[in-house]
Amino acid sequence: MSDPLTIRVSAGTGTGRTTLAAFDSALAVAGVSDFNLVRLSSVVPPGSRILEVDGSEQLRGDHGDALYCVYARAHASLPGHEAWAGVAWSRRDDGSGAGLFVEHEGPSHEQVSTDLTHSLEDLSATRGGIYHPEGRRVMGITCSTLPVCAVVVATFRRAGWEALDSEH
Numbered sequence: 001m002s003d004p005l006t007i008r009v010s011a012g013t014g015t016g017r018t019t020l021a022a023f024d025s026a027l028a029v030a031g032v033s034d035f036n037l038v039r040l041s042s043v044v045p046p047g048s049r050i051l052e053v054d055g056s057e058q059l060r061g062d063h064g065d066a067l068y069c070v071y072a073r074a075h076a077s078l079p080g081h082e083a084w085a086g087v088a089w090s091r092r093d094d095g096s097g098a099g100l101f102v103e104h105e106g107p108s109h110e111q112v113s114t115d116l117t118h119s120l121e122d123l124s125a126t127r128g129g130i131y132h133p134e135g136r137r138v139m140g141i142t143c144s145t146l147p148v149c150a151v152v153v154a155t156f157r158r159a160g161w162e163a164l165d166s167e168h
Helices: 019-030 109-126
Strands: 006-015 036-039 049-052 066-077 082-092 101-108 133-143 147-159
Touching: 006 019, 006 066, 006 082, 006 133, 019 147, 049 133, 066 133, 082 109, 101 109, 101 133, 101 147, 109 133, 133 147
Parallel strands: 006 049, 036 066, 066 101, 082 147
Antiparallel strands: 006 147, 066 082, 066 147, 082 101, 082 133
């Protein structure tokens, strides 16, 4: 039997001369800047553990590995404007560890928090009301001069390219 999947949730903010550079800076703080991000939808496999971690405790891998993850990213490039990103999760009430992730971004903590709550409630309702909120991570930053980015990332697994090469 394999070890349970550990999903690590980290966050970061960054600043750069472009929105792309700000995103890269935020990914560095979140501990995932040297991966190729492969965005997943919102389903947590049964038996998974979810841990909130600092960027230094994120998954490790080789430069350029694929990283399967759920993430939210928000940008602001006008002075005084805010960028907020958040990820929240719920678990099925049967003890299986199965769950759901939702991710949102917006111009305020309040909007992102409300959107996360509403999405978790609606996704549970779609599935018969058997999922209950378990956690969330929200991160924000205010633009002063240069573009900024806030990111929250939930990492599932990394894979080197040799594992993805189907020709061998």
